[in-house]
Amino acid sequence: MCKSVQTYTHQQLLEANPEMGKTLQREINLARNIQMQLLNGKTPKVEGGEIAGFSLPARLIGGDYYDFYPLKNGKIRMVIGDVMGKGIPAAMLMILTRGAFRSTAESTRGPAETLTSINQALYEDLRTLKSFVTLFCADWDPKTGAFTYANAGHHLPIYISGKDRTVKELPKVQGIMVGGLPKQVYKEASVHLVDQDTIFFYTDGIIEAQNKRGEQYKLERLIRTLIKHQDQNVHDIQKSVLESVNQFIEDVPQKDDITMVLLKVSQPKVDISSLNAPVIN
Amino acid sequence: MSLKIKKKVKEKAVILHIDGILDISTTHLLELYLKELDDNVETLVFDFTNLEFIDSTGIGSIMNAIYLSQEKHFKLKLQGINDLTNQFFEMVGLYQILEEIQGSEMDV
Numbered sequence: 308m309c310k311s312v313q314t315y316t317h318q319q320l321l322e323a324n325p326e327m328g329k330t331l332q333r334e335i336n337l338a339r340n341i342q343m344q345l346l347n348g349k350t351p352k353v354e355g356g357e358i359a360g361f362s363l364p365a366r367l368i369g370g371d372y373y374d375f376y377p378l379k380n381g382k383i384r385m386v387i388g389d390v391m392g393k394g395i396p397a398a399m400l401m402i403l404t405r406g407a408f409r410s411t412a413e414s415t416r417g418p419a420e421t422l423t424s425i426n427q428a429l430y431e432d433l434r435t436l437k438s439f440v441t442l443f444c445a446d447w448d449p450k451t452g453a454f455t456y457a458n459a460g461h462h463l464p465i466y467i468s469g470k471d472r473t474v475k476e477l478p479k480v481q482g483i484m485v486g487g488l489p490k491q492v493y494k495e496a497s498v499h500l501v502d503q504d505t506i507f508f509y510t511d512g513i514i515e516a517q518n519k520r521g522e523q524y525k526l527e528r529l530i531r532t533l534i535k536h537q538d539q540n541v542h543d544i545q546k547s548v549l550e551s552v553n554q555f556i557e558d559v560p561q562k563d564d565i566t567m568v569l570l571k572v573s574q575p576k577v578d579i580s581s582l583n584a585p586v587i588n
Numbered sequence: 589m590s591l592k593i594k595k596k597v598k599e600k601a602v603i604l605h606i607d608g609i610l611d612i613s614t615t616h617l618l619e620l621y622l623k624e625l626d627d628n629v630e631t632l633v634f635d636f637t638n639l640e641f642i643d644s645t646g647i648g649s650i651m652n653a654i655y656l657s658q659e660k661h662f663k664l665k666l667q668g669i670n671d672l673t674n675q676f677f678e679m680v681g682l683y684q685i686l687e688e689i690q691g692s693e694m695d696v
Binding site for chain 2: 390391392462482563
């Protein structure tokens with residue numbers, strides 16, 4: 308009896324209030340603005356390299372996430388993630404994930420502990436909402452070149468060696484998506500990055516982008532694009548990837564949220580021809 | 589973009605052949621089958637032999653089935669998984685979750 312009264316009242320409201328549709332539209336646009344400002348906001352400057360991130364939802368708002376957090380020890384903590392689903396529900400959980408990351412980032416020792424902490428904070432909520440988030444978290448130390456990372460169900464980023472000008476495989480680290488199981492202890496791996504090395508983090512909206520013939524963009528095409536444009540700065544590499552995806556999909560509407568994060572190491576070259584250097588004939 | 593689910597019942601086992609695309613636009617169909625599952629089902633099999641594509645929402649549906657198997661005490665089996673889908677399931681940790689929740693054996 309109560310349920311039918313509730314439904315009837317709801318319908319009455321909508322019929323009596325056509326303004327509600329306009330209000331909802333306005334609120335969705337406001338929500339989009341909030342998400343765009345939080346997501347594509349100010350990127351911290353780092354010594355010894357460049358970082359950049361970009362996110363484009365498939366609908367007005369979406370569930371992809373990326374973030375940077377400069378740590379007191381001089382390292383920069385980076386994260387990329389993908390909430391299950393699309394649109395408003397995914398966006399709400401994205402904000403939850405962002406909050407969990409930012410509140411934990413300064414107090415955890417590394418990426419693995421960060422993911423453990425995020426999973427601990429979000430597991431019950433995600434289970435209740437029948438959702439999950441895939442996350443990849445990494446610390447980069449500009450002083451030592453160490454790139455340390457941990458994974459919760461996400462694609463491993465692409466690592467392009469500046470010296471060899473080719474893709475190198477990152478040591479595999481696997482972990483369960485956040486919200487999958489409680490009390491997860493994540494593992495870490497580490498590589499040493501040198502001048503002109505590039506790390507490209509991404510969500511599957513890029514590699515699963517489809518053209519009119521139903522073909523997917525695929526990882527191989529993304530790798531070719533990155534190798535082709537590897538000499539560009541991070542912002543231009545991002546533009547090149549987006550252009551490549553747009554050219555591929557042509558007029559087909561974007562199917563999934565697209566997000567990418569770039570780290571490019573640029574260590575200043577030492578000039579040995581200083582005024583104090585001895586001249587050797 | 590469509591999903592076709594063919595249901596076969598063999599004694600106390602239900603086999604759902606999940607053909608086509610399991611994504612945000614089609615998962616509600618699988619959820620319906622999960623809702624209508626008999627309480628006396630002992631085994632539920634998802635056959636992915638003719639699955640063309642699955643996204644995160646599809647994974648979410650499988651997760652729902654895993655947790656339902658815990659609640660209703662039936663065994664969930666996944667079979668007919670191609671290489672690409674297998675990689676996806678491995679990446680997100682789906683097999684580990686299945687094993688942890690029910691100690692399932694999986695036919696590939």
